[in-house]
Amino acid sequence: MSRYTITALAAATALPLLFAGPALAQADYGDFDGYTLRVKLIGGAQYEPLYAEISKWEEMTGATVDILSRKNHFELDREIKQDIAANTLDWCVGSNHTSFAPQYGNIYVDLREHIDEDVLAEFVPLVLEHGTVDGRLVQLPRHSDISNLFYLKSLYEDEDNKAAFMEEYGYELAPPETWQQVSDQAKFFADPPDFYGTQFVGKDEAITGRFYEMLIAEGGQLFTDDWEPAFNSEAGVRALQWFVDLYEANAVPAGVPNYLWDDTGLGFGSGTVAINLDWAGWSAYFNDPDAAATAGNVGLIRAPKGSSGKRTGWSGSHTFSITETCDNKEAAASFITFLTDHDRQMVEARTGLLPTRTQVWEDAKAEFAEAGNDFMVNVFETFGASMAEDAFTPPLIPEWIEVSNVLWPELQAAMIGDKTAQEALDDAAEEALIIMEDAGYR
């Protein structure tokens, strides 16, 4: 689950700050002289460069920012739940995430009442839509994330590989367009225990998310319209079977049921995996000659399509929210607007994080192009296209994490052969139904 805290690596190996962002007219962030804004922010190396900017907001407004905590997302989530339970929401701004937000009920304000429409219009509309819970915009997106397919270019350029693949599978070896092709190619390239065709995360919300996006790409759905679990459908079995087949064929490392994001990222970076679906945050690391064996040999294409013709596109955004109990919502709104403005997003984009403002996508790409960094231009083009066209979130309901917690052990059970895909999904659906009934959906 450490997608939210993807190691220091991405940030540590990120591109140096080459050019300052285009100068924009200095926005007016108001005057809050003497006010202390209490905030709880997500911590971690890749998030820190943005926090170095906070002093600028303090200078402009005269306010002081008191950072009460700076923890990873799971610890922060725990702390916020404890605050709700103990009624100690005595702070104003908190880091949030699209997957977590629905759990917190109504502790956060609807930002449409506090932030100008003109400002909101500058964000990617789909990302704002993902930040909306029960019709209320409870979070302002800071940066987004989605996965695309990284691969080792040399394998696809090798003439022997091309000929052998053609003979075995009857079609040309090229970076895969469908998940069926990924499966074929992974089995073709695998040579365990030295080299693997592909890999996937295997536990926690991570595997639930991967299964979920495959389910959508296969034309299935998690719940019916009246919230009955529907993932044990034919499409669901097909989606899960994709993982099971690769595991049984030894095309993925035997340890994948225990893998999380750092395992898959470091695994691909070690050069022992042919194809890897991964988050944008890893791009710079994969192509860094000092850090990864894959540098200079990394290809990137959009995530492939499932049998329904739809691409996988599980996505989420890191966001900021303002509490209902905040004593100065105007200052809080000014602060989060500042943290997500054009120049601040450029700071994060330079480290490889995906912006949420339409203009920043273009400007960051232009900056990389000017610096001759074709790899990062390709990264921004590929991820930009998938954020605009393929991105979807898990159902934005408070029960998502709980449903995930009954689903992932069953997905593992199918993978390691304790159950068939159908049995595993039926068992998970039964438990998920109880959760939905308990929560009053049915």
Next chain:
Amino acid sequence: MIRYFRTRQAALTPLLLLMPAIVTMLFVVALPLVFSLWTSLTPYRLTRPETIEVFIGIRNYVRIFTDDDFWAAFGRTILFLAIALNVEFLLGLGIALLINKITWGQRTLRTIMMFPMMFSPILVGFQFKFIFNDNIGILNNALQSLGITDQAIPWLVDGRLAMFSIIFAEVWMSTSVFAILLLAGLFAMPRDPLEAARVDGCNAWQVFRHITLPFIMPFAFIAMTIRSLDVARAYDIVQVMTDGGPAGRTELIWTMLARVGYENARMGQANAMAYVSTILSVAFTYFFFTKLIAARRYMGGAE
């Protein structure tokens, strides 16, 4: 009348002097216990504080007691405790005996021995997770380079190997607790009985079996008691290394209750599990305490 009050005051003095301790215990131990007992009788959810007022009787307990996964985790926790504590004891005893033998560099070794305890369990978990990684982990790479195997052994996936791996990490971190306490026991041991036994013609094994071991057993049981109480710290290691997976093969009661309590936010149900876990800890502690008293009685010491 005055006299009556004076006597009364004198009788109350010990109670008054004990008040700070009583009040502290009340707030630190008794109140949280009562509070968590109450929450275990409600559908309490952290994110919906008002649910704490809904009384649902023993529904949470019925739910966990009829859940096979809970009992599996319960049994696995006892197995984990039994294996980890015994292995830690045996290794700790061996280390203590060896360190007791040497005369040069003993202090340095004693310090080095405590290094594993200085790391947080989370770091230990990450460290062993990467050691046991099947693809890029150093253990498999070493085994393959040495020609011992040509397979990628799935240390953290295979049911038995995964339990072995987390027990290994736990043992690595905590063996020194036993070693230090047993070493203290060895240092405190009088030399006379040992010399008398040698004069009487006992061999090294007989001296160890009948004199050294009975003498240090009270120390061993103190170590066991302490460890059986704080072994739940292993939660961090298991959470990081496997999070109870794959498919629940390494699920312990602690990983289960943390998931239910915090991720699922069902604190009521988690507290019911926590009560069972507390009773388990108390049972282990009671068992070791009776053993401790028996060992002391055997040595003719104070009870």
